[in-house]
Amino acid sequence: MKLIIAIIKPSRLEPVREALAAHDVTGMTVTEVKGYGRQKGHSEIYRGAEYTVHFIPKLKLEIAVPADRAAEVTQLIAETARTGRVGDGKIFTLDLNDVIRVRTGETGADAL
Amino acid sequence: MKLIIAIIKPSRLEPVREALAAHDVTGMTVTEVKGYGRQKGHSEIYRGAEYTVHFIPKLKLEIAVPADRAAEVTQLIAETARTGRVGDGKIFTLDLNDVIRVRTGETGADAL
Amino acid sequence: MKLIIAIIKPSRLEPVREALAAHDVTGMTVTEVKGYGRQKGHSEIYRGAEYTVHFIPKLKLEIAVPADRAAEVTQLIAETARTGRVGDGKIFTLDLNDVIRVRTGETGADAL
Amino acid sequence: MNAKALALKTLPALAIIAFTGSGFAQEAVEPATAVAEAASSGAPAEQTVFILNTLLFLISGFLVMWMAAGFAMLEAGLVRRKNVAMQLLKNISLFAIAGLAYYLIGYKLMYPGDSWMIGYEAQGEDGPYIVGYLGAIGTAVLEAVGVAPEAADDLSYATTGSDFFFQLMFCATTASIVSGTLAERIKLWPFLIFIVVLTGLIYPVQAAWKWGGGFLDTQLGFLDFAGSTVVHSVGGWAALVGAIILGARTGRYNKDGTSTAMPGSSMPLATLGTFILWLGWFGFNGGSQLALGSVGDAADVSRIFANTNMGAAGGAVAALLLTQLIYKKVDLTMVLNGALAGLVSITAEPLTPGLGMAALIGGVGGVIVVFAVPMLDRLKIDDVVGAIPVHLFAGIWGTLAVVITNPDASLFGQVASIVIVGVFVTVTSGIVWLALKATMGIRVSEEEERLGLDKTEVGLEAYPEF
Amino acid sequence: MNAKALALKTLPALAIIAFTGSGFAQEAVEPATAVAEAASSGAPAEQTVFILNTLLFLISGFLVMWMAAGFAMLEAGLVRRKNVAMQLLKNISLFAIAGLAYYLIGYKLMYPGDSWMIGYEAQGEDGPYIVGYLGAIGTAVLEAVGVAPEAADDLSYATTGSDFFFQLMFCATTASIVSGTLAERIKLWPFLIFIVVLTGLIYPVQAAWKWGGGFLDTQLGFLDFAGSTVVHSVGGWAALVGAIILGARTGRYNKDGTSTAMPGSSMPLATLGTFILWLGWFGFNGGSQLALGSVGDAADVSRIFANTNMGAAGGAVAALLLTQLIYKKVDLTMVLNGALAGLVSITAEPLTPGLGMAALIGGVGGVIVVFAVPMLDRLKIDDVVGAIPVHLFAGIWGTLAVVITNPDASLFGQVASIVIVGVFVTVTSGIVWLALKATMGIRVSEEEERLGLDKTEVGLEAYPEF
Amino acid sequence: MNAKALALKTLPALAIIAFTGSGFAQEAVEPATAVAEAASSGAPAEQTVFILNTLLFLISGFLVMWMAAGFAMLEAGLVRRKNVAMQLLKNISLFAIAGLAYYLIGYKLMYPGDSWMIGYEAQGEDGPYIVGYLGAIGTAVLEAVGVAPEAADDLSYATTGSDFFFQLMFCATTASIVSGTLAERIKLWPFLIFIVVLTGLIYPVQAAWKWGGGFLDTQLGFLDFAGSTVVHSVGGWAALVGAIILGARTGRYNKDGTSTAMPGSSMPLATLGTFILWLGWFGFNGGSQLALGSVGDAADVSRIFANTNMGAAGGAVAALLLTQLIYKKVDLTMVLNGALAGLVSITAEPLTPGLGMAALIGGVGGVIVVFAVPMLDRLKIDDVVGAIPVHLFAGIWGTLAVVITNPDASLFGQVASIVIVGVFVTVTSGIVWLALKATMGIRVSEEEERLGLDKTEVGLEAYPEF
Ligand SMILES: Nc1ncnc2c1ncn2[C@@H]1O[C@H](COP(=O)(O)OP(=O)(O)O)[C@@H](O)[C@H]1O
Numbered sequence A, B, C: 001m002k003l004i005i006a007i008i009k010p011s012r013l014e015p016v017r018e019a020l021a022a023h024d025v026t027g028m029t030v031t032e033v034k035g036y037g038r039q040k041g042h043s044e045i046y047r048g049a050e051y052t053v054h055f056i057p058k059l060k061l062e063i064a065v066p067a068d069r070a071a072e073v074t075q076l077i078a079e080t081a082r083t084g085r086v087g088d089g090k091i092f093t094l095d096l097n098d099v100i101r102v103r104t105g106e107t108g109a110d111a112l
Numbered sequence D, E, F: 001m002n003a004k005a006l007a008l009k010t011l012p013a014l015a016i017i018a019f020t021g022s023g024f025a026q027e028a029v030e031p032a033t034a035v036a037e038a039a040s041s042g043a044p045a046e047q048t049v050f051i052l053n054t055l056l057f058l059i060s061g062f063l064v065m066w067m068a069a070g071f072a073m074l075e076a077g078l079v080r081r082k083n084v085a086m087q088l089l090k091n092i093s094l095f096a097i098a099g100l101a102y103y104l105i106g107y108k109l110m111y112p113g114d115s116w117m118i119g120y121e122a123q124g125e126d127g128p129y130i131v132g133y134l135g136a137i138g139t140a141v142l143e144a145v146g147v148a149p150e151a152a153d154d155l156s157y158a159t160t161g162s163d164f165f166f167q168l169m170f171c172a173t174t175a176s177i178v179s180g181t182l183a184e185r186i187k188l189w190p191f192l193i194f195i196v197v198l199t200g201l202i203y204p205v206q207a208a209w210k211w212g213g214g215f216l217d218t219q220l221g222f223l224d225f226a227g228s229t230v231v232h233s234v235g236g237w238a239a240l241v242g243a244i245i246l247g248a249r250t251g252r253y254n255k256d257g258t259s260t261a262m263p264g265s266s267m268p269l270a271t272l273g274t275f276i277l278w279l280g281w282f283g284f285n286g287g288s289q290l291a292l293g294s295v296g297d298a299a300d301v302s303r304i305f306a307n308t309n310m311g312a313a314g315g316a317v318a319a320l321l322l323t324q325l326i327y328k329k330v331d332l333t334m335v336l337n338g339a340l341a342g343l344v345s346i347t348a349e350p351l352t353p354g355l356g357m358a359a360l361i362g363g364v365g366g367v368i369v370v371f372a373v374p375m376l377d378r379l380k381i382d383d384v385v386g387a388i389p390v391h392l393f394a395g396i397w398g399t400l401a402v403v404i405t406n407p408d409a410s411l412f413g414q415v416a417s418i419v420i421v422g423v424f425v426t427v428t429s430g431i432v433w434l435a436l437k438a439t440m441g442i443r444v445s446e447e448e449e450r451l452g453l454d455k456t457e458v459g460l461e462a463y464p465e466f
């Protein structure tokens, strides 16, 4: 199994959620985060003083999928989250050893 | 070492924390998240309009443990977090390459 | 590639960010978390009743780096985040299978 | 409130009507005799009456001013977090702008005295009177410093300064109503330009028709004590037209006919705002008695305070019970809206009803809100805070309800006036909205809307911290 | 406040006592002579007095109304985030319901005039008077629109409308006190039903005993100027009984005897609420002078304003110093509670103390809070916002403290009245709570409590956003 | 406000000047004749005047009290989340402490009547008068309960209780100004000790020079109607000196000359605070007329209300336009500061300007803020909430602007008084700050500052929840 970690723009959450639902990805965990990449933060003016906002609000999606669906799901997220502007985000894929569904105790891919 | 990521109901945090403490698990990191699994969200009424709350508030626990304790700890969390109703959550296990304790610089299992 | 997960004191974010920038680490994701380790929480008094604050606010930094830079970056964070007091935090390192940059679709180390 | 301007230019005997606020015959008589009785029966001295009237305006005026804060909090609580700072900015700015526009032109347009730009003299039973259509041009001028009694503008009324202060707050209230409906998608500057026109021209012109002694007052016998129509439905019409021209928030109404709820960011702020409005409304309605210098006026202001509270209570309880019955869970925002609708409903006539009737009139307002909010959603009219049901629909209801308890009101006069004011405001504000849309555009881009106006227009988050 | 009902039914000479608020002999004399002096010495005209008294009620009434917002904010700030929307809903609903219940039955029960359902005529030195136990049944009726001086209900007092408005707000305050203690675990509807009984029956019946001219007033010489007992401890008793029957929040008290703190969600809201209450209290105490139409009354109301502020300041500073001394860190919520306890303490007698004594009386209130809050925890009585220490304990202290500065007060009369009111409220509200518990249940399930009442009972989060 | 103390000790004819608030000749004449006219022309009875004056103080006093809540909310909104609870604690504590200190010593120091500790009698055209430098020692004492007209302290003025209440609120306002500037880094206890000295000594001594009838009033003809200098710039000077001695927040100014913005935690709270202050200011300026018992006074208070609103509106709109022009985005916090600067600017003379001029005077205040805030940053003076631009700079501007509209003001008198007060406050508060720094230290450690004062000093988070 794989754990897909996608950092996306907050405004792309709805489209991504819908796309995943349409493709039978049945679970997701979302966290409010802030971050920067090449998109280096930007400067704002507050009370006449310019300052740099280093961290831009993003959402982090964590999605556990069977290993054989990882590439497809990653691709789907990338396409749906893309706006073509800096700050579109990144998607990381990690190995997932094991999963348990708490309610039933099922493990492995069945638990997804 | 293993990194255990458990998504649980917010109201189960206290019992899980106590259970872990009782079993000598000495560290944990908690994040407020929202998510869905088979528990598909639910509908609410706001100002007369029905709408779906897709994301349900959950807590994400991250717990680094020596590899040989992973199964035991996962089991412990699963049992303590279980209420038997949908939305009870999931527990993921990942490989952990390395750990450093910042204060002392210790690494590996010693740092846990 | 590696995914570095560092749990640090909130007040150390700025120094760490600057150190990383100075060393050409170009991306980071930050999450507000709470947690405990050996630093067991502390007791506060609220309305005359002593109680234990089990979870101390921390920040979690997630930083994806090429595998060959992992040790150096981990070290850098550890040094910059260190205050020498309990609660300084921990740094975890995980294997990272893959990365995609959403905007361009680049993958692998190029995407970092 | 009533024809203050009239009082300035007609016979003293007529002027007394201005005191009564409701045009009740018995009141018109009572103060007149009171003056004669002063020595023997212990009535207040003439100047004491003047001072007490002035004091009523000052107290009521600051209470109504406080409503501006209420609107700001209510709206900040009902928009989403990413638009909160913008909504606050709009509210404080519109209140400041209303002050300037009303001073520069609005006040004279609304209270032209006998210098109507358009109007004519007609003959009535009590002598000649003016049928006015368009007030005067000019800035507001107050009485001189330390004015002597003889030099006061109208010793039988109150100071011009207190009147200006009080009336300005009504004008600003009208503007506050608009901002909530159009939240989360309208650009700052076109909105503020609209406010200039609304507070400088649209509101004062139609308010002159009733409270400036214009044709609605003199010809149609229109009764609107504190402004269910003149203030609340005017704000409501302007908001409605704006909402239609502006369109709904992106993502609010789905192709499948369902709508997506966008819950407000802070229930404490919304509730605080409602309590502030509830408090301010005692000044809004109570001050509209326009007089406190006689036993009758004191009793009337007291009735109004008590009735205003009953109206709000009725509206809140109606929404409380109804949402429980219909949805099985009480909807806090509906209860808040219900209380406000109760207040709007009782505003056209807070004096003549008994306490129980006041609660009923307010209760109907609460019922209207519970049904009108989802109805607007079905029509895809996106009213972020519920201002249209609360101020427009309950305002119309309240204006009609005057006939239930006030025999001086005619259904014809009320309906005709509602329609005339409605058409006027709809047309004029429609023109302004369309002109703004055609020139500078009134709506932020979809991307900016997604990001939130705080970031894109104000460059500041309402709660910026990590 | 004092026997208004008495004023309505007894000799004019006696009625004047109603004005004094404190029963001070010199005051009883002064207004009487003032009338005679009017022409020569420049005293206000009779109707001016009436209007000024009315104005005092209207201003004080809206200030006390504002306290409802203060309770809402204080409680919203002191409950946890998951119960905030519910707490707001309870507060606005109880205020609306109090309005209806007090109108429908409470006001007449509290001010029966001479139509007590249960009571008898006794002979006093100044003529016959009534010893009343249970007031009249009926809805409140105000003076007619534009009432003539001769037709006013009591030209030596104030308008009935302003009196109703003012008194209603006291009744609502009593209800507000209860909601905070029982927060985070009580179901909405049983709570609201309790409020109906409290504001319609329990509060008015006992308030009639003192302020309606009932037996506490006429037989025991009980002095409670603005209601340390009649309002605050009544709310406190009802809350205490409710808290015991309802039980503590799940997880609040541990098996090992320790307690788990559950810090409130928002200190700004709690502080705002406290400031609102502090402000409203000037109306609460000041208006209870019941008269503003003479030099003596004006000076008394002024004393009361100043003393009320000193009481609050004393309570806040006492808690500030004490928490620093005991806990080495100042506890903000204790300072807030301390200010409120200071206010409650000075409420039974805000007139006779000097400024320094007022600060001391309030300071003792602050001390009481600092010790009583943890004491209740040891008794496992879970009072979410500290209403029992603030309103009940400081209320008892304030009622006793009357004897320090007011020679007309007897310790026996004060203690007896505290006990009688306490027993009455404890028993009646206990019966209601138990009946509700037996029928519909008063407590949400443990699972619902864990999830928070916002989600399970209101279906809405207070701060819903991601 | 004007020489109340003077009124107590000099001839009645002179005392009337105290009524006028602005020293305008025509006013001084008008009330005097009014008394004679009473019977024929319907002027208020002598005691009615007294009661109305008292009522003005009570209403204005509670409005100014409310400003304490405004400062608390404004500051809580403009500090970062980790310092919010501390800021709230400081605000409520300083308000309580001001009450005690002003009672114990401040009031008598400020209003010594004829018992100046340091001062001498001089001969003026209208007879002898006192040139006072240091007031009396003693606690405030109010009129007795139920005082008879003959026994009132000054039947031509108002009750001492209402005067004390009103004046106390001004003293507390001065203290509130200081807390915002020094936020996020000053220790609690040294700050509170400074407040004791400020409210007990520094403020009253200099206030006596003007409003107590001291040398600024009698010798320099200084005019400061409601305290642009006496209140606002005094708070501003104390804050400025404190900010310099305390130093900037860690990380605020970078080595490369840039500064790091530290956005406030909650725009809704900041906006609410501003609205509260705006409302309270009607009492601040309006009450400073010190009289409401004549037609002229009623008209003047009305003018003041209207002008105060225009000043705020002017300041807000100026900041709105200017930040848009300069920064291309409107800065909400600047608009809030602008409104407040407008209010401060109009405070020295809210009576004589016309409405348009009032808006202009306020507008200049708004402009000052927009330029002064970044200027202070360049000087590395860290003023967390902008109190120095708003209260000190706009206060100086407002004091100078008196000469534009009030012919009784001399530029020399204004400038000299600004300088004298400035030097006095700078020196005295500098001594206190330095003494505190040398003894107990005034600044938290860098680590504590990083963690936030809430955790380290109060042991409580403002929004503690997970
Ligand atoms: N190396 C990294 N490690 C962890 N998170 C990253 C990294 N690079 C980017 N991110 C996350 O992705 C978000 C979007 O990054 P973005 O600026 O679009 O990156 P880029 O332009 O480099 O693709 C950032 O806000 C940050 O949260």
Ligand SMILES: Nc1ncnc2c1ncn2[C@@H]1O[C@H](COP(=O)(O)OP(=O)(O)O)[C@@H](O)[C@H]1O
Binding pocket: A026, A027, A028, A029, A030, A062, A063, A064, A065, A101, A102, A103, A111, A112, B007, B034, B035, B036, B037, B038, B039, B040, B056, B058, B086, B087, B088, B089, B090
């Ligand atoms: N595939 C998944 N990937 C990531 N997180 C998941 C996944 N499935 C479930 N979760 C997380 O677990 C929480 C509980 O899921 P739940 O509805 O109980 O799942 P299920 O019923 O499928 O066991 C969700 O709210 C979500 O945060």
Ligand SMILES: Nc1ncnc2c1ncn2[C@@H]1O[C@H](COP(=O)(O)OP(=O)(O)O)[C@@H](O)[C@H]1O
Binding pocket: B026, B027, B028, B029, B030, B062, B063, B064, B065, B101, B102, B103, B111, B112, C007, C034, C035, C036, C037, C038, C039, C040, C056, C058, C086, C087, C088, C089, C090
């Ligand atoms: N075993 C662990 N698993 C996950 N997170 C941990 C673990 N131990 C510590 N942490 C995180 O690191 C933070 C700092 O821990 P700290 O008390 O400094 O640990 P220690 O003293 O054991 O090094 C904690 O607040 C927690 O968020």
